[in-house]
Amino acid sequence: MSDLSLSSLLILFLGGAGYFIARLRAAQLSGGDSRALTALPAQHGLFVGLNALLPGFGAILLLLIVERMAVEWSGPSFLDRPWIIGGVGIAAAVVGLVTGLLRQSRSFRARIAAEGWISVLLIAASVVAILTTLGIVMSMLFETRAFFQSYDWRDFFFSSTWSPNFRGGSDLGILPLLWGTIYISLIALVFSVPIGLFAAIYLSEYASKNLRSVAKPAIELLAGIPTIVYGLFALVTVGPALRDYFAQPLGWGDSASSVMTAGLVMGIMLIPFVSSLSDDIINAVPQAMRDGSLGLGATKSETIRQVVIPAALPGIVGAVLLAASRAIGETMIVVLGAGAAARLSLNPFEAMTTVTVKIVSQLTGDTDFNSPETLVAFALGLTLFVMTLGLNILALYIVRKYREQYE
Amino acid sequence: MTAKSSLLVQDKRTAQRNAAERRFIWYGKAAIAVSLAALVLLLVSIFGNGLSSYRQTFLTLTVELPEAKLDKSGVRDPAVMSKVTTIGYAPLLTNALIAKMEELGIEKTLSDKDLADIISKEAPATLRNIVLADPSLIGGTITLPVLASGRIDGFFKGRVSMESAALDNNTSPEALVIAQQLSDAGVLTTRFNWGFLTAPDASDQRPEAAGLGVAILGSLYMMIVVLALALPIAVAASIYLEEFAPKNRWTDLIEVNIANLAAVPSIVYGILGLAIFINFGHLNQSSPLVGGLVLSLMTLPRIIIPARAALKSVPPSIRDAALGVGASKMQSVFHHVLPLAAPGILTGVIIGLAQALGETAPLLLIGMVAFVRDYPAAFPDSSHIFGDPATALPVQVYNWTQRADPAFVERASGAIIALLIFLMAMNLVAILLRRRFERRW
Numbered sequence: 001m002s003d004l005s006l007s008s009l010l011i012l013f014l015g016g017a018g019y020f021i022a023r024l025r026a027a028q029l030s031g032g033d034s035r036a037l038t039a040l041p042a043q044h045g046l047f048v049g050l051n052a053l054l055p056g057f058g059a060i061l062l063l064l065i066v067e068r069m070a071v072e073w074s075g076p077s078f079l080d081r082p083w084i085i086g087g088v089g090i091a092a093a094v095v096g097l098v099t100g101l102l103r104q105s106r107s108f109r110a111r112i113a114a115e116g117w118i119s120v121l122l123i124a125a126s127v128v129a130i131l132t133t134l135g136i137v138m139s140m141l142f143e144t145r146a147f148f149q150s151y152d153w154r155d156f157f158f159s160s161t162w163s164p165n166f167r168g169g170s171d172l173g174i175l176p177l178l179w180g181t182i183y184i185s186l187i188a189l190v191f192s193v194p195i196g197l198f199a200a201i202y203l204s205e206y207a208s209k210n211l212r213s214v215a216k217p218a219i220e221l222l223a224g225i226p227t228i229v230y231g232l233f234a235l236v237t238v239g240p241a242l243r244d245y246f247a248q249p250l251g252w253g254d255s256a257s258s259v260m261t262a263g264l265v266m267g268i269m270l271i272p273f274v275s276s277l278s279d280d281i282i283n284a285v286p287q288a289m290r291d292g293s294l295g296l297g298a299t300k301s302e303t304i305r306q307v308v309i310p311a312a313l314p315g316i317v318g319a320v321l322l323a324a325s326r327a328i329g330e331t332m333i334v335v336l337g338a339g340a341a342a343r344l345s346l347n348p349f350e351a352m353t354t355v356t357v358k359i360v361s362q363l364t365g366d367t368d369f370n371s372p373e374t375l376v377a378f379a380l381g382l383t384l385f386v387m388t389l390g391l392n393i394l395a396l397y398i399v400r401k402y403r404e405q406y407e
Numbered sequence: 408m409t410a411k412s413s414l415l416v417q418d419k420r421t422a423q424r425n426a427a428e429r430r431f432i433w434y435g436k437a438a439i440a441v442s443l444a445a446l447v448l449l450l451v452s453i454f455g456n457g458l459s460s461y462r463q464t465f466l467t468l469t470v471e472l473p474e475a476k477l478d479k480s481g482v483r484d485p486a487v488m489s490k491v492t493t494i495g496y497a498p499l500l501t502n503a504l505i506a507k508m509e510e511l512g513i514e515k516t517l518s519d520k521d522l523a524d525i526i527s528k529e530a531p532a533t534l535r536n537i538v539l540a541d542p543s544l545i546g547g548t549i550t551l552p553v554l555a556s557g558r559i560d561g562f563f564k565g566r567v568s569m570e571s572a573a574l575d576n577n578t579s580p581e582a583l584v585i586a587q588q589l590s591d592a593g594v595l596t597t598r599f600n601w602g603f604l605t606a607p608d609a610s611d612q613r614p615e616a617a618g619l620g621v622a623i624l625g626s627l628y629m630m631i632v633v634l635a636l637a638l639p640i641a642v643a644a645s646i647y648l649e650e651f652a653p654k655n656r657w658t659d660l661i662e663v664n665i666a667n668l669a670a671v672p673s674i675v676y677g678i679l680g681l682a683i684f685i686n687f688g689h690l691n692q693s694s695p696l697v698g699g700l701v702l703s704l705m706t707l708p709r710i711i712i713p714a715r716a717a718l719k720s721v722p723p724s725i726r727d728a729a730l731g732v733g734a735s736k737m738q739s740v741f742h743h744v745l746p747l748a749a750p751g752i753l754t755g756v757i758i759g760l761a762q763a764l765g766e767t768a769p770l771l772l773i774g775m776v777a778f779v780r781d782y783p784a785a786f787p788d789s790s791h792i793f794g795d796p797a798t799a800l801p802v803q804v805y806n807w808t809q810r811a812d813p814a815f816v817e818r819a820s821g822a823i824i825a826l827l828i829f830l831m832a833m834n835l836v837a838i839l840l841r842r843r844f845e846r847r848w
Binding site for chain 1: 435
């Protein structure tokens with residue numbers, strides 16, 4: 001690696017040198033009168049500098065990826081030496097520097113040329129987003145395929161037992177995990193959607209300016225709190241309280257980590273999410289519709305229930321779907337609040353587990369990347385990704401479509 | 408039904424409707440009350456559990472350092488002296504405690520071994536480091552504050568009581584009585600605990616010594632990586648999408664893609680990091696570089712969205728004016744639009760960074776839960792930049808919740824307080840920036 005940092009420094013130096021040399025040359029070419037040049041000397045410098053830097057670093061990045069791929073598929077190759085990669089990078093930079101300098105002349109349109117390189121950079125940055133998605137899908141697809149080669153997919157999707165055993169012979173059925181995920185998310189939504197919705201309605205339609213200026217930021221504060229904090233809250237406060245005051249007296253169980261614990265705390269986390277989304281949507285309903293309803297003699301609450309909410313309904317449904325996707329993908333609250341036992345049960349005071357919890361537990365610690373017990377995490381991840389992606393796309397589609405109606 | 412009704416008397420149906428109105432308002436108030444109560448409860452729970460971790464119980468002891476035990480060779484060479492392990496230093500501290508108790512006239516109701524449990528298991532290591540750093544101390548005595556054990560510390564913080572001590576293998580009611588007497592004599596004091604913010608993590612048996620030093624350093628390194636990668640890439644991407652991109656299917660795809668990436672569960676980024684950066688890229692597991700890369704990818708869409716909004720809010724007249732005096736499109740963007748959008752972009756960046764700082768799940772998957780005692784170097788000799796194993800603040804919280812000793816719950820809550828203070832500072836900066844530079848056109 002140290003070879004690479006040395007060559008990177010050298011490329012940086014070449015780029016800087018290119019900038020200054022090209023600037024001076026441009027000044028020389030102009031013969032003291034910069035009006036004789038088509039482009040300013042600084043533009044000449046910028047072009048030659050970029051012409052050296054970008055091919056240099058681009059070559060290094062490309063070769064590093066090619067080298068890793070080569071090792072992955074056909075074993076160590078001749079590229080597996082940092083000085084070769086660094087050397088090629090430096091060579092590319094030198095070539096860029098020289099060709100850049102050769103292109104200089106009085107009529108050279110350096111600004112257009114330099115901006116060409118800058119657009120390349122801008123486009124490359126936008127492509128990172130696509131590459132990320134591609135990386136997510138590819139990495140999980142490959143490992144999932146490996147998993148299904150050693151484990152029957154029917155057992156994965158339709159078996160109701162989850163008992164991984166690192167010595168082999170494990171049952172890896174996703175159903176209990178899915179059930180836990182859905183159960184917890186459902187409790188979280190049942191708790192957060194009415195509260196978030198009513199909070200948003202009250203704040204936007206009824207609250208005085210003073211109350212709004214205090215309550216709105218306070219609720220939004222809940223959104224800025226990291227999920228690990230909610231997790232600890234579930235573990236230390238909510239879990240034991242639910243166990244001592246509800247589960248044990250009612251004889252429903254004596255576990256502090258339960259579906260209810262995780263669901264309630266996740267509900268708290270989702271309140272600001274639901275309320276700020278519905279706030280936007282309720283505010284987007286045109287005032288004329290409210291005025292019309294009030295003018296016909298409806299009370300304020302009747303206006304809200306019979307005019308505003310129906311008009312905002314698609315947006316609210318979208319918000320709920322986004323909240324559901326958040327709940328399904330949430331990790332730390334369930335890791336600390338829901339427990340690790342995979343079971344199919346209806347009792348909300350029992351410990352259950354979710355897809356995300358099992359991804360964490362199968363991939364932390366010493367793992368062997370060839371056993372189905374580890375690879376199953378990628379299949380779980382892919383399932384999770386597909387589920388949340390579906391919810392997100394549906395929600396975004398609904399929200400967008402709705403927004404167009406009133407704009 | 409009576410034929411006449413009066414405006415002054417509500418009929419039954421109006422009364423019903425008004426009651427429904429009042430109920431509706433009441434629901435709204437209840438919803439606000441529940442959310443605020445949840446916030447208060449959360450903060451009270453965390454601060455109530457965690458504030459005490461910033462104070463720690465110390466014993467001030469005068470320790471004799473006999474040459475016969477610590478440096479038999481007499482050459483005062485740290486390399487030779489380091490053969491004496493912490494086991495050799497522990498009795499010195501116990502003896503110092505016994506001497507102190509005799510001096511104060513405190514009755515010795517415990518065996519030497521049980522008395523030693525009053526002192527932290529970390530204390531001999533502290534003493535050893537002091538001696539190895541300055542061998543000339545040997546033969547004399549030094550007075551130094553050493554950590555009291557977690558149970559004694561818990562006693563003064565109200566976590567351990569006489570009843571719980573009676574059931575505990577690691578302490579006893581007698582030890583607590585002695586500790587109380589030592590405290591009355593001023594030997595045992597509770598004061599602000601800098602070690603909590605600077606010391607590395609400690610093992611299961613010594614919660615009193617556990618600190619956040621490595622975690623804070625690891626989080627700092629990751630934030631540097633995120634800032635260095637996510638900021639330029641996000642700004643460049645939003646400039647391209649907002650200012651240059653033609654409206655076609657490709658850019659539409661990129662836009663939908665970014666909106667989706669912002670909503671992908673964070674744990675999925677952890678899987679990505681594990682598969683791409685560690686298994687494929689062969690970067691070091693648990694290194695802040697991999698953590699920073701994963702968090703950068705995760706933060707990217709979350710910065711692009713506000714950055715695009717900031718660029719969009721700059722009025723087109725600014726661009727037109729620049730183009731009108733002969734600037735190229737690129738110049739109009741970089742010289743005029745970008746500086747005007749900078750405060751908005753920066754606010755988005757800070758909020759994105761704050762989210763990244765609090766993120767835990769992806770870091771668990773790339774191995775940052777490891778137990779790390781050594782401070783990570785930024786440029787380690789033997790591996791890539793930011794390649795030393797480290798932990799991060801939120802992961803340290805998770806790590807401590809998995810330990811058996813309840814003293815670690817206090818530590819975890821304390822770590823969250825530190826995390827929340829960092830987050831609050833970042834958000835405050837974002838709010839101030841917005842107030843100071845926000846422009847309405």
